[in-house]
Amino acid sequence: PNGGHPSVYADWLPAPGQPTLLFYGHYDVQPVDPLHDWCTPPFQATRVGQNLFARGASDDKGQFLIHLKAIESYLKTVGSLPINVKVWLEGEEEINSPNLPALLDREADRLRADAVLVSDTEMLGQGRPSIIYGLRGNLNFELEVGGPRHDLHSGRYGGAVYNPLQALCEMIAGLHDPAGRVTIPGFYDRVQEVAHALRQELRCTGPTDEDILTDLDLPQGWGEQGYSLFERMTIRPAVTVNGLFGGYPGPGSKSVIPKKAAARLSMRLVPDQDPLRMAHLLRRHFTAVKPSAVSTRLRITGSSPPVIIQRRHPALSAATRAVYHTWGVPPVFTRSGGSIPFVPYLARFGAPVILLGFGLPDDDIHAPNEKISLPNFFRGVETIIRFLQEYRL
Amino acid sequence: PNGGHPSVYADWLPAPGQPTLLFYGHYDVQPVDPLHDWCTPPFQATRVGQNLFARGASDDKGQFLIHLKAIESYLKTVGSLPINVKVWLEGEEEINSPNLPALLDREADRLRADAVLVSDTEMLGQGRPSIIYGLRGNLNFELEVGGPRHDLHSGRYGGAVYNPLQALCEMIAGLHDPAGRVTIPGFYDRVQEVAHALRQELRCTGPTDEDILTDLDLPQGWGEQGYSLFERMTIRPAVTVNGLFGGYPGPGSKSVIPKKAAARLSMRLVPDQDPLRMAHLLRRHFTAVKPSAVSTRLRITGSSPPVIIQRRHPALSAATRAVYHTWGVPPVFTRSGGSIPFVPYLARFGAPVILLGFGLPDDDIHAPNEKISLPNFFRGVETIIRFLQEYRL
Numbered sequence: 001p002n003g004g005h006p007s008v009y010a011d012w013l014p015a016p017g018q019p020t021l022l023f024y025g026h027y028d029v030q031p032v033d034p035l036h037d038w039c040t041p042p043f044q045a046t047r048v049g050q051n052l053f054a055r056g057a058s059d060d061k062g063q064f065l066i067h068l069k070a071i072e073s074y075l076k077t078v079g080s081l082p083i084n085v086k087v088w089l090e091g092e093e094e095i096n097s098p099n100l101p102a103l104l105d106r107e108a109d110r111l112r113a114d115a116v117l118v119s120d121t122e123m124l125g126q127g128r129p130s131i132i133y134g135l136r137g138n139l140n141f142e143l144e145v146g147g148p149r150h151d152l153h154s155g156r157y158g159g160a161v162y163n164p165l166q167a168l169c170e171m172i173a174g175l176h177d178p179a180g181r182v183t184i185p186g187f188y189d190r191v192q193e194v195a196h197a198l199r200q201e202l203r204c205t206g207p208t209d210e211d212i213l214t215d216l217d218l219p220q221g222w223g224e225q226g227y228s229l230f231e232r233m234t235i236r237p238a239v240t241v242n243g244l245f246g247g248y249p250g251p252g253s254k255s256v257i258p259k260k261a262a263a264r265l266s267m268r269l270v271p272d273q274d275p276l277r278m279a280h281l282l283r284r285h286f287t288a289v290k291p292s293a294v295s296t297r298l299r300i301t302g303s304s305p306p307v308i309i310q311r312r313h314p315a316l317s318a319a320t321r322a323v324y325h326t327w328g329v330p331p332v333f334t335r336s337g338g339s340i341p342f343v344p345y346l347a348r349f350g351a352p353v354i355l356l357g358f359g360l361p362d363d364d365i366h367a368p369n370e371k372i373s374l375p376n377f378f379r380g381v382e383t384i385i386r387f388l389q390e391y392r393l
Numbered sequence: 394p395n396g397g398h399p400s401v402y403a404d405w406l407p408a409p410g411q412p413t414l415l416f417y418g419h420y421d422v423q424p425v426d427p428l429h430d431w432c433t434p435p436f437q438a439t440r441v442g443q444n445l446f447a448r449g450a451s452d453d454k455g456q457f458l459i460h461l462k463a464i465e466s467y468l469k470t471v472g473s474l475p476i477n478v479k480v481w482l483e484g485e486e487e488i489n490s491p492n493l494p495a496l497l498d499r500e501a502d503r504l505r506a507d508a509v510l511v512s513d514t515e516m517l518g519q520g521r522p523s524i525i526y527g528l529r530g531n532l533n534f535e536l537e538v539g540g541p542r543h544d545l546h547s548g549r550y551g552g553a554v555y556n557p558l559q560a561l562c563e564m565i566a567g568l569h570d571p572a573g574r575v576t577i578p579g580f581y582d583r584v585q586e587v588a589h590a591l592r593q594e595l596r597c598t599g600p601t602d603e604d605i606l607t608d609l610d611l612p613q614g615w616g617e618q619g620y621s622l623f624e625r626m627t628i629r630p631a632v633t634v635n636g637l638f639g640g641y642p643g644p645g646s647k648s649v650i651p652k653k654a655a656a657r658l659s660m661r662l663v664p665d666q667d668p669l670r671m672a673h674l675l676r677r678h679f680t681a682v683k684p685s686a687v688s689t690r691l692r693i694t695g696s697s698p699p700v701i702i703q704r705r706h707p708a709l710s711a712a713t714r715a716v717y718h719t720w721g722v723p724p725v726f727t728r729s730g731g732s733i734p735f736v737p738y739l740a741r742f743g744a745p746v747i748l749l750g751f752g753l754p755d756d757d758i759h760a761p762n763e764k765i766s767l768p769n770f771f772r773g774v775e776t777i778i779r780f781l782q783e784y785r786l
Contacts, residue, residue: 138548138648149610155531155731158661159631160605160622162615166565166634173566176559212553217542220686222555229553238552241559242649243640247657255531255659256635264640266648268551293613338548
């Protein structure tokens with residue numbers, strides 16, 4: 001028990017002198033709605049051809065089962081494991097793991113390991129295994145704009161009163177310049193310049209602009225000039241509106257200048273953009289650009305720092321060799337634009353977090369008809385078995 | 394019956410050689426919600442001090458009763474009316490009188506009159522009667538912006554995909570320049586220059602900027618430079634956002650770039666801004682400024698043309714004298730920023746529509762605790778009685 005949904009822990013530690021690997025996974029899942037879009041019952045694993053469909057099939061119960069099956073295979077055949085192993089499964093990942101920092105503090109000794117293995121990410125495509133070594137951080141916030149004390153008739157007052165909806169649009173439109181750069185003063189100040197060689201590597205291994213646009217069925221991309229779409233998604237920070245709210249929501253029309261309007265936004269952060277500092281810059285920016293005829297309220301609703309995982313570590317070398325031997329190709333070391341809240345916490349141990357996932361881009365995680373590819377599942381089990389061997393000193 | 398809620402008609406026409414006056418009113422009302430904000434039952438007229446509280450007390454059942462009481466008083470004392478009178482009460486004003494044009498066509502002979510009297514407006518304040526001679530027109534529209542085929546994860550794609558919410562904000566922010574002027578090309582082309590003398594008159598009779606801001610409890614106004622707030626509300630056109638919709642509406646936050654976003658907007662039009670032409674300019678403008686990475690859809694949801702009522706007409710002179718004799722002050726001839734959809738239709742008769750109302754700015758029409766001032770009610774009855782006398786040839 002950790003104050004919320006319980007965590008499950010197990011270990012096998014009789015390998016003196018060998019490193020200790022912590023397997024991390026989560027058993028909680030996203031809601032299944034809209035239910036009528038599912039072709040199979042979401043809470044009953046259903047095999048269709050080469051895929052197994054169910055909520056959690058890829059995120060993350062199916063992928064965690066890969067870990068357990070690898071351990072089970074080893075114990076059933078050899079009778080022991082080549083290294084020390086800890087297994088930890090939690091139940092709050094999908095709600096940002098609110099009780100995790102306290103649990104990590106309390107159980108630090110028990111959970112400490114030389115490396116952490118997480119299979120909660122995707123490969124770049126069929127037969128293209130990847131290890132994620134960088135995740136963007138995030139900062140979620142809400143901006144509320146207040147105008148008159150109560151709603152006004154827009155026929156009567158339209159043209160003479162600053163409309164909170166309009167002020168909100170102006171403030172959001174003003175967050176980017178025509179070149180797609182974020183205009184918040186200081187926003188890019190501490191963004192790490194990414195080495196030319198690394199950009200070259202991302203260009204070779206990551207998807208091209210065309211790949212991404214074809215995938216999304218979009219005619220063109222958008223964003224910061226001078227960077228490829230994949231770079232904009234991974235090594236560059238971003239500010240995104242996630243929701244707008246204000247005015248009459250019903251059918252037809254209503255002549256109203258509402259008393260307030262609000263937007264939900266999020267920042268994606270790269271090293272070394274500290275969420276706290278970004279919140280400060282944000283507050284200063286909105287105070288400076290706020291039209292004097294309206295009031296604003298900024299509320300930070302969540303954050304996690306960006307993470308870069310060191311690539312030179314025996315555990316990562318072992319994972320690389322395991323992938324190469326099992327898949328016939330080396331893993332692509334790449335970065336992801338998303339955020340995994342628990343990874344920065346895990347990184348506190350000082351042990352590398354190996355993000356080696358076996359999902360596919362079309363697994364529809366968080367969406368209806370989530371699935372896992374069974375060939376990937378079985379090859380994943382082989383990869384983990386091989387990793388346990390390779391990580392042995 | 395007129396296809397929707399029935400209209401009620403009555404007449405008294407035995408005054409040969411005298412003009413015919415049409416009294417127009419509406420018996421339908423706005424919804425009463427939020428019900429818990431009412432201090433008295435909304436559908437039971439309740440007297441509290443000098444006021445009568447009920448839905449429709451001012452808009453428009455109470456004000457129409459003023460007409461009926463004036464006619465009744467005349468008939469009960471003198472036994473006949475000094476002029477010919479038609480009385481017409483409809484039941485669809487609050488839903489934009491959809492069946493009214495057809496009814497006017499069908500019953501043109503029956504409804505034809507030399508002047509129309511409507512008491513559905515407000516005075517400028519206690520003891521400051523007004524006759525409205527100009528109403529702004531309106532054009533309601535919805536702008537929808539579409540991006541990717543389905544919602545995207547904003548962590549993964551943030552910074553590389555044109556967000557429909559952002560494009561919508563940019564397009565709305567771009568509707569005004571920093572001087573508060575509407576940027577739609579051609580928007581002001583046919584706006585009638587208002588004569589200096591008329592502006593002077595509005596300045597003397599209308600509320601000052603300070604009056605308006607005090608009334609609204611706002612620190613400052615907004616809008617087109619070079620015009621007073623009252624001018625911006627009455628003789629100048631406006632474009633106003635009435636609602637914004639898009640993205641995750643629930644509690645907490647969700648990392649989404651939604652596939653679409655939408656806004657409801659309205660234009661208030663002054664002579665000679667034709668709604669059809671404005672719709673055309675709007676369509677052309679949005680096509681021109683639309684970022685190429687998103688799609689847009691513009692939908693016109695309603696319109697009514699602006700109206701100016703000729704001030705030189707025997708009926709208006711009679712109304713002016715009636716007000717002067719009853720209230721001790723002449724009526725203030727002024728304009729209103731709102732729109733009354735039926736007035737342009739009534740104007741088809743070629744007869745002047747006299748907008749002489751006895752409401753007060755704090756009557757809370759369309760809101761909870763709507764009321765009418767009883768002293769105003771009784772003085773209104775006297776005013777109409779006097780008007781019937783004055784309009785006699």
